[in-house]
Amino acid sequence: MTTLALYSNKGGVGKTAAAVNLSYLSARTGTKTLICDLDPQGSATYYFRVKPKLKSGPKGFARGAKGVYKSVKGTDFENLDILPADFSLRKLDVLYSKFGNSKVRLKKMLCPFASEYRLIILDCPVTIGILAENILNAADHTLVPMIPTTLSVRTYRQLLAFCKKKKYDATRIYPFFSMVDRHKKMHKELMLSVSKNFKGVLKSFVPYLAQVEKMGIYRAPVSVFAPRSMASKSYQNLWSKVQSHILNPQD
């Protein structure tokens, strides 16, 4: 089992869209995939038309109770299941800090899924507290969507500094560009300089496209309702980079 987090300490960068589309593309290759919606807003859950409800409640979730495993739902797509979000997950940071081993609880909670799923994708809320540490501990690799703007880059630096301070392995963190406007000169320049100055930047990006926003209308991954669209192609491209660079690297 590999766990892949879509995480950013900045909001509105396209985490959920990427998590939903990548998990769909993974399942389509026949890989048993689970998407975990950790975000109390429950957008990924909404995209898959599932009710945002955890049978375990937030405490059970933090503890890894049986109810968590019973809450898993099949999506409309083969090989893809979802652990839905629940509004009460907003209390997760607080709950984690209440229990012992507060930084590895998420990792432990995911363990029983190892026998069933080959890939677990975590759709994470914006956080940089104990939940963030739980995510970094649980994920084998972390993908960070980054809009090519100064503020985004600044937040990414903050994340790297956080990792350094808390001793998390920053080589397992891979930024990729998201919501790119290719007409903007500044986007282009920033992408060049980021690729030069940071390690592990994936050579694939997701442009800013209306099709991605339409996911809210169709409530499905873009490759389902617009398989030939630019958006679908860019997620496919991103997925093949994730496969070749992260999941199955050749030497």
Place this chain on the structure above:
Amino acid sequence: MIRNQKFNVPDGYSEKQLFDQLAGQYAIKQAPRVAGKLTLYDTFDWRLFNKSLILYSSGNRLILRKLKKSDTLHNIEFSRMPVFYWDLADGDFKKRLAPIIKMRALLKLVEVQTRSKPYNILNPDEKTVARLLFEEIRPAQGRRKPVLARHLWLKPIRGYPKYERRLAKNLKEAGLKLGTEKEFFFNVLALADSKPESYSAKVNIQLDPSMRSDQATKLILRFLLKVMRKNEAVFEKDLDTEILHDFRVAIRRTRSALAQIKNVFPARTTDRFKKDFAYIGKRSNALRDLDVYLLNQESYKRRLPAVLRDDIDLLFAHLHQSRANAFQHVLRGLNSGKYKKIMKDWETFLNKPPPGSAAAANAELPIIELARQRISKRFRGIVKTGSKILANTEDELLHALRIECKKLRYLMEFFANLFPRKKINALIAQLKNLQDNLGDFNDLCVQQEYLLNIATELPGSQQQLKKTLVAIGSLVETLNREKQTVRDAFARTFTDFAAPANQELFKELFAAKTGN
């Protein structure tokens, strides 16, 4: 665990009435009708079926399932039907298939036409919470063609058990009964040209202990002839390397039987066919060698340091080219008048009823006695030769021992059914260990020599060639080290084989019995 349930739909059952009824209780969205094919695959020697597995494609999905259970083991999307396991993308499916089919090609067994109408059961969020699939299967295309089977699938979705329970109840109340996968796939398999278990290269011959030796030997030889014929028939298609391999092994076994089951046929007959089969076998030596090198391409590459890995490609390109020529050479051989005459004469000889008076000294001896004699003698020979090797270290003796072991193995396999199964299998397993060690040693010797020889005939520009030669040199060095390791393991492997307990067991099974 999510289990699909399959209901058999009897002839004349009204699908419309059923769905009208269900529509009163559920929001049902009919998805477009799908016409497709369901194609069953297996290897030439039924490796999947023998493991109770069924591999089939349906649309762009490739599915592996257990024959007797209803769960799917793997279900992947594919764009081009893989022929070998290495054509599959890395993943669980490949990992599962690789050790079962190994280097064998997947062949199409049979294809049936499917027409299915999917119905999605939706909840108020328009989320699919269960699926029903009405499926019709016909051996040939066309709506009027006879139907092989009609099914209604209930495909539940995880996390929505209430819908599953309710729908299952509805279907049962509507008079439908659950069907099994096994009966369906057996129905489909019945349409295939060849039947499961119609081919196995593994020697399995039922002999009666009291049978005349010449008759029993003919039974063994007829079995081997069948294996040759089956493989020869498809050789031209070049399906995979094992077609030739099985063909060659059958020839080797035939030669071994002729030489070792002594004095059951007239000497002139035995001598003639020994020569004939030696000729047939020899003709494909080069092709088999090339097949083995090409099969091991990846493992050779892995043995090289990363900097040299690409430089060896020139060698494999050359081998690939040579293989095409070698293949044609064998094919011409199989089509030649000489080959056909040998095989025809052989068949006539094997089908001839035994002569009234014994044509050779052992012809009328009960087969079990001859089997015991021959196996005991061979075993004693091996223990003797092996002990000599333990004392001094001549590589030639290892080669001789390997040949002796092979002869013993063939004998034991021919006659396996005459002896208690567990005991003879234990002995064969012991022998196999020893053979593996000797075989590895021999392979490494042969490969080393081959690589050194081939180095002189490689084409290519000076610069390219130099690099390839460096890579070959490195490979030869690695093989040498491996050879030493294998050589060092010989003493222990042989001591195990010649252990007193093993010798006792050999005596128990094969020593001459008097009075029965």
